[in-house]
Amino acid sequence: MPDATYSLARVRALGVAHVPGDRGGLESLRAAADQAGRRLVDVLGPDGKPGITLGWRIGDEPSVLDEPLSEICRQVTVSVQLMLAACLRCCWPDPAEPLYPGGAATEADVFRALDGLRSQASGPEHSEAGKGVHSSRKSALRVLRACAFLEPGAEDGRIRLGSAIALWTPSEIAELARNYDLLPSPRGGAS
Amino acid sequence: MITVSVLDDLTATRRAEVMAAIAAIETAERPVPARSFRALAEAPMRQIVEQVLAVSGRVLVSSGSGYLSGYDDSIAARLADEGVGVLKAEDRAVLTLLVLLSVAMPRAERRIPADAPWSRGEPVLRDRLKDSRVPDGVIDAALRRLRDARIIQIGPQGLSPGAQFDRLTPAAAVGIFEELILLAEPHGPLASQIRGRRAARGASTSRISA
Numbered sequence: 001m002p003d004a005t006y007s008l009a010r011v012r013a014l015g016v017a018h019v020p021g022d023r024g025g026l027e028s029l030r031a032a033a034d035q036a037g038r039r040l041v042d043v044l045g046p047d048g049k050p051g052i053t054l055g056w057r058i059g060d061e062p063s064v065l066d067e068p069l070s071e072i073c074r075q076v077t078v079s080v081q082l083m084l085a086a087c088l089r090c091c092w093p094d095p096a097e098p099l100y101p102g103g104a105a106t107e108a109d110v111f112r113a114l115d116g117l118r119s120q121a122s123g124p125e126h127s128e129a130g131k132g133v134h135s136s137r138k139s140a141l142r143v144l145r146a147c148a149f150l151e152p153g154a155e156d157g158r159i160r161l162g163s164a165i166a167l168w169t170p171s172e173i174a175e176l177a178r179n180y181d182l183l184p185s186p187r188g189g190a191s
Numbered sequence: 192m193i194t195v196s197v198l199d200d201l202t203a204t205r206r207a208e209v210m211a212a213i214a215a216i217e218t219a220e221r222p223v224p225a226r227s228f229r230a231l232a233e234a235p236m237r238q239i240v241e242q243v244l245a246v247s248g249r250v251l252v253s254s255g256s257g258y259l260s261g262y263d264d265s266i267a268a269r270l271a272d273e274g275v276g277v278l279k280a281e282d283r284a285v286l287t288l289l290v291l292l293s294v295a296m297p298r299a300e301r302r303i304p305a306d307a308p309w310s311r312g313e314p315v316l317r318d319r320l321k322d323s324r325v326p327d328g329v330i331d332a333a334l335r336r337l338r339d340a341r342i343i344q345i346g347p348q349g350l351s352p353g354a355q356f357d358r359l360t361p362a363a364a365v366g367i368f369e370e371l372i373l374l375a376e377p378h379g380p381l382a383s384q385i386r387g388r389r390a391a392r393g394a395s396t397s398r399i400s401a
Contacts, residue, residue, distance in 0.1 A: 009248030009266045013276040035196035036246035037210050054247075060207075062214035072221040072257075074341070074354075139335075146339035 004032035008054065015148050016043055016051040016163050043163040044101050046152055053148075053163040061169060076143075082184065083140035084149055086113040088176070089183035091161050099173050100166045104158040111137060113184040197242045209239050213260075216240075217249070220341065220354045222257030231258050254308060254357045261358040278342075281325070285333035287374070288320050289343060293351045295371040309356035309364065314349030 007029050011017040019042075020026045026040075029052075033040050038054055045051035056062070064070075090105035090113060114137065141159070144150040148164040168176075176183075198206050212230035215223045223231065230236040241251050248266035252259045262270065270276050278286065293312030297303045303313060317334070321327050334350065337343040344353040359367070369385045376382055 005246060005248045006266060006269060008246070009262060010270060010273075010275055012247065012249075013262075013270050032246060035198070035243075037196075037198055037213060037243055038247065056214065057210075060210040060214060062218045063211070069215075069224075069227055072215075072219040072223055074220040142335065142339050 004028050008032050008036060008038070011040070011052060011054050016045050016053050018045065019050050019052055041163075041166050043166045051163075053166065055167045058169070061167070074147075077140075079136050080140045080143050082114060082117065083110070083137060084144055086110045086184045087144065087150060087159055087161070088165075089113060089180075089185050091159065095177040095180040099168070099176070100161055102161045102165075104156075104160050106158060107141075109186040110159055112186040116186075117184050196246070197239055201239070205236070205239075209236065209243060212236075212240055213243060216251070216258050216260045219259065222254040222259050222357055224257045250360060252358055252360055259358050261360050261363070264360055264362045267360075267363065279333075279336075281329050282333045282336055284325055285320065285330055286337060286342065287371075288323055288325070289315060289350055290352055290367070291371055291375060292319060295368065295375065309352045309359065310344070310354055312351040314346055314351050316349045320350070 007020075007025075011029075020029060030040050033054065034057070037057055037060055039057050040052045041055040043051050043053050087105065087110055088099070090109045091102040092099050093103060118133070141150065145152050145162070148162040150162045151160040152162075198209065201209065208228065208230045212223075212228035215228060216231070225231045230240050237251065244251060244260055245263070248263050249260045250263050252261040261267075290309075290312070292315045294303070294309055297313045298305055298307075303311065317330075320330050320334075323330075334343065334345075338345055338353070340355065341353045342355045343350055356364075372379070372381050373385060
């Protein structure tokens with residue numbers, strides 16, 4: 001079993017791996033990824049140091065599957081989708097700048113962005129309902145971290161975009177930038 | 192550095208078909224129906240899919256009438272030896288309890304077929320796990336992590352193994368089941384057979400490597 005094969009599997013298992021110290025090691029890993037129809041993407045590790053993750057060659061990215069095949073994909077709840085939208089807005093304050101790695105946001109910022117949506121749609125909430133909302137938001141953050149859309153929980157408790165965002169294509173990011181104002185903002189829902 | 196990939200020998204159309212199938216089986220949560228992708232439906236193209244997967248230490252896993260991908264057994268063993276992708280001890284304990292109650296015992300009592308997918312276990316109530324010596328708080332935290340990673344699923348009837356179990360290779364699935372037998376009935380006849388088989392395998396491996 002070639003060592004590059006194991007190294008590629010290791011990158012996949014880790015999600016984000018450190019960049020090999022020697023140039024030859026990195027080149028052979030990139031070549032192996034290319035043979036597998038994949039590519040190495042530069043990202044930031046949870047420690048803030050440069051890392052690599054396994055992406056897809058341009059044009060080979062997984063496509064969104066239509067019905068009935070969409071049933072085989074992980075289904076994401078509306079609360080998780082909204083949480084991702086709020087995190088994107090809070091961690092990407094200027095859509096003219098690159099989306100990834102973006103900046104760090106506080107949980108309070110992200111929750112305030114979502115509060116804006118709630119007050120527009122449903123008015124003030126009661127304390128029991130509020131507890132349920134808080135728990136659902138925490139759960140959504142955990143799911144996004146588990147899927148690498150957000151970095152795993154950092155000790156400072158701040159929210160940062162994860163390596164899965166680094167795999168988004170330029171056209172996907174351009175589409176997001178065009179609709180930036182629809183993302184929930186901490187300054188009062190979608191602006 | 193010049194490298195040649197099996198992908199380079201394919202026409203653009205064939206290459207796109209192979210990569211579409213690979214992207215689907217690498218990212219889907221449930222088995223991808225073979226009929227949905229030509230590269231999975233046709234045996235010669237499926238072989239190419241296997242060759243491309245092998246470059247990154249992955250294998251094609253057949254599950255029902257569909258396919259997913261998983262780690263090659265030797266790669267998975269090496270990753271585990273290095274501690275990569277290994278669950279926390281408390282998560283392993285809770286998962287073991289769940290798999291025992293949801294799959295191993297129902298199989299032993301023939302309530303579910305021996306060849307049923309692991310992700311089709313009998314649902315188990317959360318309180319049943321709490322009959323164990325593992326503290327309740329530890330169980331709740333472990334269940335959250337296991338659910339977020341899709342290693343378990345929580346349905347209206349209770350908890351059962353999740354979609355990640357569909358990615359087990361046949362050898363990995365047998366290995367887990369054997370470990371459960373060794374745990375549940377360490378002095379039973381099945382456990383003796385398992386230990387005997389493993390000892391014989393170990394002896395033959397050392398003869399080969401000598």
